[in-house]
Amino acid sequence: MRKNVKKDNLRSDTLCIHGGNSECENTGAVNIPIYQAVTFRQSEMGKFKFEYGRTGNPTRQALERLSADLEGAAAGFAFASGLSAITTILLMFKSGDKILLSQDIYGGTFRIFNDVFINFNLKYEIVDICNLDFVREKFAKDKNIKAVIAESPTNPLLNIIDIAELAKIAKSYGALTIIDNTFMSPYLQRPLDLGADISVHSATKYLGGHSDVLGGLVMVKDKSLSEKIAFLQNSTGAVLQPFDCFLLMRGIKTLSVRMDRHLQNAQFLAEFLDSIDAVEEVFYCGLKNNKGYELNKKQAKGAGAIISFKISPQYDINKFFKSLNIIAFAESLGGVESLICHPSTMTHAGIPKNIRELIGITDNLIRLSVGIENKEDLKNDILQALEKSKEK
Numbered sequence: 001m002r003k004n005v006k007k008d009n010l011r012s013d014t015l016c017i018h019g020g021n022s023e024c025e026n027t028g029a030v031n032i033p034i035y036q037a038v039t040f041r042q043s044e045m046g047k048f049k050f051e052y053g054r055t056g057n058p059t060r061q062a063l064e065r066l067s068a069d070l071e072g073a074a075a076g077f078a079f080a081s082g083l084s085a086i087t088t089i090l091l092m093f094k095s096g097d098k099i100l101l102s103q104d105i106y107g108g109t110f111r112i113f114n115d116v117f118i119n120f121n122l123k124y125e126i127v128d129i130c131n132l133d134f135v136r137e138k139f140a141k142d143k144n145i146k147a148v149i150a151e152s153p154t155n156p157l158l159n160i161i162d163i164a165e166l167a168k169i170a171k172s173y174g175a176l177t178i179i180d181n182t183f184m185s186p187y188l189q190r191p192l193d194l195g196a197d198i199s200v201h202s203a204t205k206y207l208g209g210h211s212d213v214l215g216g217l218v219m220v221k222d223k224s225l226s227e228k229i230a231f232l233q234n235s236t237g238a239v240l241q242p243f244d245c246f247l248l249m250r251g252i253k254t255l256s257v258r259m260d261r262h263l264q265n266a267q268f269l270a271e272f273l274d275s276i277d278a279v280e281e282v283f284y285c286g287l288k289n290n291k292g293y294e295l296n297k298k299q300a301k302g303a304g305a306i307i308s309f310k311i312s313p314q315y316d317i318n319k320f321f322k323s324l325n326i327i328a329f330a331e332s333l334g335g336v337e338s339l340i341c342h343p344s345t346m347t348h349a350g351i352p353k354n355i356r357e358l359i360g361i362t363d364n365l366i367r368l369s370v371g372i373e374n375k376e377d378l379k380n381d382i383l384q385a386l387e388k389s390k391e392k
């Protein structure tokens with residue numbers, strides 16, 4: 001966008017296209033070029049716009065400014081993946097600190113704590129973050145708790161947490177609230193507006209939107225925190241490459257239209273799944289009977305497009321997956337194409353079975369990432385696969 005245009009009052013669908021510096025200052029090109037360069041000539045000692053590609057790159061800077069605009073942040077940071085973004089955030093903490101994790105946190109995030117940072121004595125505790133009295137109690141009892149990491153909706157059970165209340169509690173104990181906003185995207189939910197300190201995304205999902213680029217974004221509310229992240233990003237170096245930054249910006253331009261269609265399709269399929277006997281239970285906060293329905297309406301612009309459901313025991317779950325034609329049996333989510341997965345053996349396999357069962361990630365649980373295909377075709381695909389997988 002031309003520099004003198006004010007962005008304060010622009011709505012998020014406009015920001016997806018005109019946020020950040022969306023126009024090339026040097027040429028007027030309406031897209032930011034891919035600056036495939038790692039070093040930049042300095043006009044004299046100490047005078048430069050960019051110095052070295054890990055520290056900064058014009059294409060990455062454009063994406064980082066765009067991501068800051070999308071969530072009303074002081075600054076945005078682009079990383080090589082969602083997990084490298086989360087890892088970099090965790091490097092702010094020190095040995096002996098403890099972080100609260102919501103109980104059905106993304107499996108990869110759990111693994112960083114349980115198998116990597118445990119070696120550095122960064123502690124975690126899993127809590128039911130929907131139960132805010134319990135969370136308050138935890139903070140009161142342990143002054144080493146320095147942050148809470150949560151997702152809303154959670155993954156894969158799609159519980160809704162009260163981000164504003166959670167942030168209030170954490171703040172009263174001097175702790176940070178870090179929200180993984182991947183499932184919602186900035187178009188549907190802005191955690192920083194609700195009081196969170198950091199919003200993090202696996203941009204691999206809705207932001208990229210086409211299942212063709214890995215990336216992570218961090219948006220930070222305040223300046224001192226953003227200085228810490230900038231220091232860690234440069235010091236540890238898991239930055240997103242210029243070409244991938246370009247792909248992400250290209251994806252973000254259509255975020256709002258994709259999300260609107262994702263939402264329509266997901267609502268339709270959730271209602272359909274809720275109405276058939278083959279499905280025991282549907283988890284989707286766009287359904288009025290879901291316990292997170294009202295809360296989600298209050299804090300987000302839509303219910304997202306991930307649906308989880310439990311298939312009844314008369315169906316052979318593996319046959320069901322194999323019989324789907326349009327919907328791909330694959331990990332990941334948030335792309336234009338519908339994907340289906342089996343959390344207990346795929347995305348959440350890193351969580352020990354006893355904990356999985358305890359929190360409700362049972363072996364008959366299925367997670368569907370609803371794409372933007374025709375909704376009737378998706379419904380028919382599910383119906384025919386159910387037909388083929390019914391045991392006599």
Ligand SMILES: *Cc1c(COP(=O)(O)O)cnc(C)c1O
Nearest residue numbers: 081082083106180182202204215
């Ligand atoms: C995929 C995902 C991640 C990890 O992101 P990568 O880009 O795969 O590293 C983190 N959180 C959530 C909620 C995710 O879905």
